[in-house]
Amino acid sequence: MTAQTAPARQQIAVSRWHRYRPDQQWEAYLFLLPSFIGFLIFVAIPVVASLALSFYDWNLLSPPEFVGFENYSQLLTKDRVFRKVLFNTFYFIVTIVPLQLGFGLLLAVALNQGLRGLEIYRLIYFMPVVTTIVAAALVFQWFFNRDFGILAAAIWEFGATTGLPIQPPDWLNDPDWAKPAVVILTLWKNSGFTMVIYLAALQGVPAELYDAAKVDGASGWQRFRFVTFPMVSPTTFFLMVIQMIGAFQLFSEAFVMTQGGPAQATLTIVYYIYQMAFEFQRMGRGAAVAWVLFIFIFIFTLVQTRLQRRWVHYETGGES
Amino acid sequence: MTATTPATIRPENTPGATFKTGRLALHAALILGSVAMLLPFAWMLATSLKSPPQIFTYPPSLVPDPVVWRNYLDTVQAMPFGRFYLNSLFVAVSVTALQILTSSLAAFAFARLRFRGREVLFLVYLATLMIPFHVTMIPNFILIRFLRWFDTFYALIVPTAFSVFAVFLLRQYFRGIPVELDEAARMDGASSFRIWGQVIMPLSGPVLAALTIFVFLGSWNDFLWPLVVSNSNATRTIPVGLATFRGQYNTDWHLLMAGSVIALLPVLLVYVFAQKRFVEGITLSGMGGR
Numbered sequence: 001m002t003a004q005t006a007p008a009r010q011q012i013a014v015s016r017w018h019r020y021r022p023d024q025q026w027e028a029y030l031f032l033l034p035s036f037i038g039f040l041i042f043v044a045i046p047v048v049a050s051l052a053l054s055f056y057d058w059n060l061l062s063p064p065e066f067v068g069f070e071n072y073s074q075l076l077t078k079d080r081v082f083r084k085v086l087f088n089t090f091y092f093i094v095t096i097v098p099l100q101l102g103f104g105l106l107l108a109v110a111l112n113q114g115l116r117g118l119e120i121y122r123l124i125y126f127m128p129v130v131t132t133i134v135a136a137a138l139v140f141q142w143f144f145n146r147d148f149g150i151l152a153a154a155i156w157e158f159g160a161t162t163g164l165p166i167q168p169p170d171w172l173n174d175p176d177w178a179k180p181a182v183v184i185l186t187l188w189k190n191s192g193f194t195m196v197i198y199l200a201a202l203q204g205v206p207a208e209l210y211d212a213a214k215v216d217g218a219s220g221w222q223r224f225r226f227v228t229f230p231m232v233s234p235t236t237f238f239l240m241v242i243q244m245i246g247a248f249q250l251f252s253e254a255f256v257m258t259q260g261g262p263a264q265a266t267l268t269i270v271y272y273i274y275q276m277a278f279e280f281q282r283m284g285r286g287a288a289v290a291w292v293l294f295i296f297i298f299i300f301t302l303v304q305t306r307l308q309r310r311w312v313h314y315e316t317g318g319e320s
Numbered sequence: 321m322t323a324t325t326p327a328t329i330r331p332e333n334t335p336g337a338t339f340k341t342g343r344l345a346l347h348a349a350l351i352l353g354s355v356a357m358l359l360p361f362a363w364m365l366a367t368s369l370k371s372p373p374q375i376f377t378y379p380p381s382l383v384p385d386p387v388v389w390r391n392y393l394d395t396v397q398a399m400p401f402g403r404f405y406l407n408s409l410f411v412a413v414s415v416t417a418l419q420i421l422t423s424s425l426a427a428f429a430f431a432r433l434r435f436r437g438r439e440v441l442f443l444v445y446l447a448t449l450m451i452p453f454h455v456t457m458i459p460n461f462i463l464i465r466f467l468r469w470f471d472t473f474y475a476l477i478v479p480t481a482f483s484v485f486a487v488f489l490l491r492q493y494f495r496g497i498p499v500e501l502d503e504a505a506r507m508d509g510a511s512s513f514r515i516w517g518q519v520i521m522p523l524s525g526p527v528l529a530a531l532t533i534f535v536f537l538g539s540w541n542d543f544l545w546p547l548v549v550s551n552s553n554a555t556r557t558i559p560v561g562l563a564t565f566r567g568q569y570n571t572d573w574h575l576l577m578a579g580s581v582i583a584l585l586p587v588l589l590v591y592v593f594a595q596k597r598f599v600e601g602i603t604l605s606g607m608g609g610r
Contacts, residue, residue: 024433031426032429038422049462050459115346119595124354130587130602131584131587142363148380188356248452251543251544277457293454297452
């Protein structure tokens with residue numbers, strides 16, 4: 001080994017002449033081997049296999065039969081349930097993502113005022129994030145119960161005391177209300193996560209910006225709109241992308257709390273993959289649904305990345 | 321809650337009476353929100369200690385009277401939650417240890433060693449980060465059946481013992497450690513393996529701690545994959561065991577809630593005592609190490 005002085009100079013040397021050194025070549029492969037074997041067997045090959053599988057009809061018992069694009073064309077043109085599944089998934093995305101970000105930002109701004117008890121509030125708001133979703137969904141199923149649930153009782157009581165004609169909906173048995181129930185569960189479960197990420201972003205906003213805005217006579221709302229919001233916009237973008245991917249992959253909430261019902265009102269894309277493959281033993285069709293999921297996620301992420309230029313504010317230059 | 325919006329935006333140190341009322345309103349709103357967050361937990365706990373007649377009375381109460389501790393006994397007798405615990409613990413510990421081992425070795429190679437095809441291989445790794453697990457789930461399930469691993473711990477552990485994400489996260493961190501340190505160790509005759517174990521790993525405490533919590537919690541709470549590959553109580557983890565329990569005791573809400581308490585309590589207890597670590601672990605890993 002030759003002695004190297006400055007890391008910067010070494011970097012240049014590495015990139016120009018010492019791309020690899022024969023003495024490290026085999027050693028490096030040895031280090032990579034455990035990870036690479038796993039990567040190959042459980043990620044890379046399955047990706048290819050899954051794509052191939054999506055062109056077959058296979059129930060694991062009889063030999064697989066090549067059907068070309070039929071799995072996809074059935075899904076996109078004939079399958080009424082899949083149309084519902086797509087609608088449900090988009091419903092969840094357009095409700096969950098903005099609400100999650102809104103709640104998270106609101107809570108983070110509130111907690112960033114130098115209040116006492118920040119630790120306790122954070123402890124409580126973040127608590128659902130670490131819970132097992134199966135248990136949480138089970139609790140919410142009981143929480144939403146129309147006859148003996150505490151939420152319904154509160155709504156009944158509210159109606160009775162105010163004299164307003166308010167009745168609790170039959171959350172989990174009414175197709176119109178089952179979706180909002182799933183949305184409420186995910187908001188409860190995940191708002192603490194967006195809150196904590198926003199909180200970290202807010203703590204990076206320089207106080208001088210607020211002082212300057214105040215000197216210029218900006219109101220509270222204006223300081224939020226023209227200082228806070230642009231300063232945390234990279235975080236908003238990041239959270240938007242990952243929350244959207246998360247909403248695309250909604251499964252456990254619906255599986256446990258509503259079993260996809262009533263009348264398929266909460267059947268999601270991932271739930272449909274599960275049904276196809278593991279309830280109806282249609283491996284090829286299930287794989288095709290999974291690829292449709294991937295394509296949607298890919299396109300949505302791409303579109304958001306394109307659109308971010310219009311509204312995401314990145315600090316440039318050496319000042320930040 | 322909406323009435324307090326102007327107050328939430330007010331930066332600190334505004335003097336005067338409006339400041340005080342603003343703070344109070346803010347606290348009130350946050351406390352109200354906290355109650356909403358805690359209510360499901362309280363409801364779960366209360367129901368788990370009620371007798372069936374108490375459960376089906378109106379109006380529902382958050383205070384069980386009398387307190388029926390027996391529900392917990394009935395729950396663990398109806399379903400082997402102890403076994404589920406051991407399964408979950410075994411799986412989560414194995415997955416975490418293996419994932420950190422395989423990923424840190426690979427990350428070390430990507431960050432520190434020079435070899436042919438490094439950039440290309442890393443790009444291939446990165447490219448698969450975009451592909452959701454659900455795409456590879458079906459072929460993996462078929463592979464597990466082919467290997468006769470269905471309903472074994474191998475199926476639960478081995479496919480998740482590797483993580484592209486962990487490699488990515490660790491590589492980022494390793495690259496931030498000054499190269500002079502391993503160059504010096506190399507001059508003293510240390511092998512790459514020793515540099516990995518005695519220089520890089522000990523200096524990566526924060527990222528390893530964060531990753532450990534993130535991977536452990538992810539494995540502990542994982543539902544879809546264990547649901548697909550386990551089929552008996554001998555391998556069921558807590559989430560799958562709880563879902564199975566629900567399938568069999570559909571309307572016994574006192575037992576189901578006792579089961580939920582059993583499933584949640586240990587994680588919540590650890591969380592309450594190590595809150596900072598949890599939040600750090602999840603945010604650091606959740607943001608990809610930024």
